[in-house]
Structures are given as structure tokens and as C-alpha cells.
Amino acid sequence: MKALFYPGCAMQRNARAYLDSLLAIRADIDLELEEVADWNCCGATEYMSVHRVPAHALIGRNLALAQRQAADTKLLTAGCSACYLNLAKTDTQMREDRKLEVTVNEALAAGDLHYDAGSLQVRHLLDVVCHDIGYAAVKEKVVKPLYGLKVAAYYGCQVVRPDYDDRWDSHEHPTAMDRLLAALGAEPVDWALKTQCCGGHMTVIGPDVAYGLIRRLVHGAAEAGADLVATLCPMCQLNLDAYQVEMNRHFHADYHLPVLYFTQLMGLAFGHKPADLGIGKEFVDAAPALAKIQVEAPPEAKAKRKRRHRPEDGLPMPRME
Amino acid sequence: MSTVSTPDAQQDRGGFLARVMAATPGDNRLNMCIQCGSCGGSCPSGPEMEHTPRRLFALIRAGESETVLRSNTPWFCVSCYYCTVRCPQNIHITDVMYTLKSMAIRAGLYRDPSPAGFSETFVDYVEKYGRSFELGLATRFNLRHHPLSLAGMAPLGLGMLKRGRMELTPHRIDGMDQLGAILDKAKELEAAA
Ligand code: SF4
Numbered sequence: 001m002k003a004l005f006y007p008g009c010a011m012q013r014n015a016r017a018y019l020d021s022l023l024a025i026r027a028d029i030d031l032e033l034e035e036v037a038d039w040n041c042c043g044a045t046e047y048m049s050v051h052r053v054p055a056h057a058l059i060g061r062n063l064a065l066a067q068r069q070a071a072d073t074k075l076l077t078a079g080c081s082a083c084y085l086n087l088a089k090t091d092t093q094m095r096e097d098r099k100l101e102v103t104v105n106e107a108l109a110a111g112d113l114h115y116d117a118g119s120l121q122v123r124h125l126l127d128v129v130c131h132d133i134g135y136a137a138v139k140e141k142v143v144k145p146l147y148g149l150k151v152a153a154y155y156g157c158q159v160v161r162p163d164y165d166d167r168w169d170s171h172e173h174p175t176a177m178d179r180l181l182a183a184l185g186a187e188p189v190d191w192a193l194k195t196q197c198c199g200g201h202m203t204v205i206g207p208d209v210a211y212g213l214i215r216r217l218v219h220g221a222a223e224a225g226a227d228l229v230a231t232l233c234p235m236c237q238l239n240l241d242a243y244q245v246e247m248n249r250h251f252h253a254d255y256h257l258p259v260l261y262f263t264q265l266m267g268l269a270f271g272h273k274p275a276d277l278g279i280g281k282e283f284v285d286a287a288p289a290l291a292k293i294q295v296e297a298p299p300e301a302k303a304k305r306k307r308r309h310r311p312e313d314g315l316p317m318p319r320m321e
Numbered sequence: 322m323s324t325v326s327t328p329d330a331q332q333d334r335g336g337f338l339a340r341v342m343a344a345t346p347g348d349n350r351l352n353m354c355i356q357c358g359s360c361g362g363s364c365p366s367g368p369e370m371e372h373t374p375r376r377l378f379a380l381i382r383a384g385e386s387e388t389v390l391r392s393n394t395p396w397f398c399v400s401c402y403y404c405t406v407r408c409p410q411n412i413h414i415t416d417v418m419y420t421l422k423s424m425a426i427r428a429g430l431y432r433d434p435s436p437a438g439f440s441e442t443f444v445d446y447v448e449k450y451g452r453s454f455e456l457g458l459a460t461r462f463n464l465r466h467h468p469l470s471l472a473g474m475a476p477l478g479l480g481m482l483k484r485g486r487m488e489l490t491p492h493r494i495d496g497m498d499q500l501g502a503i504l505d506k507a508k509e510l511e512a513a514a
């Protein structure tokens with residue numbers, strides 16, 4: 001199937017592993033992606049906090065560009081939770097609020113663009129994989145089942161909530177990613193925190209709040225017996241992975257719970273090489289967990305592991321001393 | 322035809338509720354709050370908030386605009402949408418939090434400049450390049466708001482660079498003029514509304 005694709009800023013760099021793994025598996029699941037040409041930042045959760053109408057116009061430009069490109073598909077997909085939700089939010093609220101639709105289009109006209117609310121179907125990548133491509137088609141492509149790997153499916157907030165189009169079986173305890181992981185041969189663990197907040201931008205503006213949320217999640221997943229966490233969002237990955245190290249320091253804790261994208265796990269099960277899936281770019285080394293399924297981490301990841309002990313590699317964050 | 326609900330005059334002292342609702346796109350239903358407290362009970366940031374969302378909405382209805390816009394509550398909202406899906410009245414609580422943030426910035430009423438500073442720094446990059454830029458964002462934000470923490474940030478930045486997870490220079494989109502024209506027009510329309 002074909003979809004227009006909005007990568008978003010994070011996938012270009014911080015979450016490059018997400019993009020690389022998606023590109024690696026797209027042929028396996030017969031997903032043709034066409035990038036929205038010259039897309040701009042979605043504004044994350046920040047733009048809307050400063051300017052409301054311009055925030056919708058910013059997102060509106062992406063929708064308008066996508067609509068113009070939408071010759072043989074109406075499906076617009078994004079891998080980042082915030083990108084997905086922003087696109088869906090502007091589309092939904094333009095549909096629901098005529099005044100907003102007129103205003104956004106008046107702004108877009110200044111750039112010779114126009115968006116007809118409701119003309120695209122905005123969907124998160126996990127939604128497309130689970131509900132359109134389907135578990136059976138995924139299972140068919142598995143050549144290296146992830147038997148014995150215990151994975152905590154982590155959905156975070158903004159994909160399953162507010163869920164404008166009723167895509168998910170639950171806003172608090174969804175099962176789609178769990179079923180996907182089971183199709184890959186992995187063992188999804190039962191845990192209660194799968195849609196709790198990763199801390200969002202609080203890691204930057206209020207780290208103490210964020211560390212508390214991160215610890216709860218990491219502890220919850222570890223306690224449920226997970227070898228690793230599977231995520232669907234660059235921000236969730238960054239907070240749970242890079243900031244896990246700083247959270248450990250903050251609480252004098254010693255968690256080592258790797259956080260990979262669900263696309264990376266699909267890639268492993270489809271038999272791709274870890275290096276082609278961006279494995280090794282994570283802060284909390286996934287190699288010990290992957291050894292359980294006889295996957296060897298790529299050489300560059302090993303080199304990085306050795307350097308882990310150098311103090312400047314210790315990690316993030318505002319230190320006041 | 323618009324399907325958006327509006328408050329009746331009796332329950333809105335000073336028109337503040339109407340202003341918040343008008344500035345929140347979509348059918349936000351803020352006037353339908355029954356003060357049940359489900360929102361505060363669901364909120365991961367609840368303990369850090371000066372006012373629970375429920376209490377904030379009572380203050381909005383009472384016309385206490387200054388107390389509301391000075392509250393740290395919207396700034397501690399992490400947009401998790403728990404309150405929104407649990408609210409029995411289908412109020413778009415998270416969207417209202419965005420409205421309150423932008424109103425507080427405009428009125429110059431937020432007390433801790435740090436969260437608003439982060440949002441504004443982010444906006445600056447988007448308006449200049451059309452893309453966000455993590456390294457510049459972190460550096461500029463910390464320089465301005467947590468200068469002492471810059472040294473502490475360095476290891477994270479270094480770790481990100483080593484793993485190829487951070488850019489050294491921002492990417493600029495081709496249609497920057499187009500985007501600029503759209504955003505200028507949108508700001509003009511927002512100011513006129
Ligand atoms: S959950 Fe909804 S109705 Fe209940 S107090 Fe909060 S906003 Fe009001």
C-alpha cells in the first residue's frame with residue numbers, strides 16, 4: 001500500500017534509527033512511502049503554546065502540501081507522536097470549527113496554498129502497520145522470530161489519546177503493539193503503565209518532574225520482567241533512553257532497560273542486520289537484551305560500549321553545582 | 322455552520338470564559354464543566370500544579386483571569402490527554418491549557434519565564450528555518466534560563482553527537498519565504514480576532 005509520509009524533525013537526526021529501520025522494512029510489509037516535499041516542523045507542543053492560529057497555519061502548510069501531492073493515496077502517516085497528533089488535530093479542528101478552517105486557509109493563501117479539511121486520512125505509523133498491513137502479513141515475513149524476548153510495549157500519550165478517529169481499542173490499555181510484538185515472536189509483558197507520560201518537554205524545563213515519571217515507567221517495565229521497551233515515538237525514546245542515565249544518577253538508581261523502536265524489532269524479526277536498523281545508537285545498550293535472541297550488536301555499537309565509562313559520556317542535564 | 326458551543330452570560334463573570342473558549346479552536350465545551358475532578362485525579366503533573374485543572378476552570382468561570390494566567394498549571398501540563406479522554410463532559414482540557422499558555426505570554430503574566438522561554442526559543446527556530454534544531458534550542462534555552470547548567474548539558478550533547486543523533490547546523494526548508502508569509506498572515510489574523 002502507498003502512503004504520504006511526514007518524517008518530522010526528530011527522525012532526521014535524534015531518531016534516525018527510527019527512520020532507518022522504517023526504510024529497511026518498508027519493502028517487507030509492502031509499504032510505499034512518498035515523503036511530503038519540503039515539509040516544515042509541526043511545532044511540537046511548543047508552537048501552540050505561543051501562537052494558536054499560526055500554529056494551525058504551520059501545520060496547515062504540511063497538510064496543504066500533502067493534499068497537493070495526494071494523487072493516488074489519501075493516507076498521510078507520521079512516526080512521531082507529536083507530529084501525528086498535530087496533523088490530526090489541525091485537520092479535525094478545521095473540520096469541526098468552520099471559523100478555524102476559514103482563518104487557516106486565509107493564512108495559507110498568503111503562500112498560495114489551500115487545505116480542504118478532511119481530505120486526507122492522518123494516521124500514525126503503528127496504526128497503519130497494525131490495522132492496514134495487519135498482523136498476518138507481518139507474521140508471514142518473520143524469518144528470525146524474537147522467541148524468548150520479553151518486551152514492554154510502550155505507547156505513550158499522543159497516539160492513543162485523544163484519538164479523534166477512534167483508531168484504538170483503548171485509550172489507556174491498548175493492545176495493538178502488544179499483538180504486533182507477539183506476531184514477531186516476542187513475548188509482550190503485561191504492565192499497567194503503557195500509556196503513561198514519558199515526561200515530554202519536562203526533561204528540559206522541569207527535570208525533577210520528568211525524572212519521577214521516567215523512573216516510574218522504567219521501574220514498571222523492569223518489574224514486569226521486560227528485557228527492553230518498544231516505543232513508537234522519538235520523544236518517548238529520547239526521554240526513556242538518554243535520560244534514563246540521568247534519572248539513575250538523580251535517584252542513585254541502576255536501571256539498564258534498553259528502549260528500541262517497534263520498527264527496529266520488526267527489522268530484526270525480518271532478518272535485517274542490526275546496523276541497518278540503527279541499533280547501536282541507543283544510550284542504554286541493547287546488546288545484552290538482544291544476545292538473548294542471538295543477535296549480535298554491530299561493531300560500531302561495541303566500540304561505543306567501551307567508551308561508555310568515560311566521564312564525559314555520562315550524560316545529560318542541568319547540573320547546578 | 323459552526324458546531325461550537327458558547328457559554329451563557331450568567332455563568333461567565335467578566336466574559337473571561339467566553340474569551341478562553343473563543344481562543345480555543347474546535348468544540349471545546351469548557352462551559353460544560355461539572356467540577357467532578359476527574360481531570361486533576363488523572364494528571365501526572367497534578368502534585369506540581371498550583372491549581373488542579375478542575376479548580377482552574379472554576380476560577381475561569383469566576384472571572385479570576387489574573388490568578389488563572391499567573392498559575393503554573395498550564396505550564397506543567399505535559400499534553401498527555403488523560404484528562405481529556407476521561408472528562409465526562411468531553412471538554413478539550415489539553416487544548417484549553419494551550420490557550421491559557423498563549424494568553425499568559427501575551428499578558429506577560431507567567432511568573433517562571435523558563436517554560437515559556439523554551440516554547441519561545443523553539444518558535445524562533447521554526448520561524449527562521451522551518452525546522453526545529455535541538456542543539457541550538459538546548460544551547461540558547463540554557464544560556465538564557467539556566468546558564469549554570471550549560472556545562473551539565475554538555476555530556477548529553479556529546480553523547481548525542483557521538484551517536485550521530487544531533488545536528489551541528491540547522492536545516493532550512495526551501496519554502497521559507499512561503500512559510501514566513503503564511504505565518505505573518507496568521508499572526509495578523511489572530512491579532513485581529
Ligand atoms: S473532568 Fe471535565 S467536567 Fe470534570 S472537573 Fe475536569 S473539566 Fe470539569
Ligand code: SF4
Nearest residue numbers: 364398399401402404
Ligand atoms: S493533558 Fe495536561 S492537564 Fe491533562 S492530565 Fe495531562 S498533564 Fe494534566
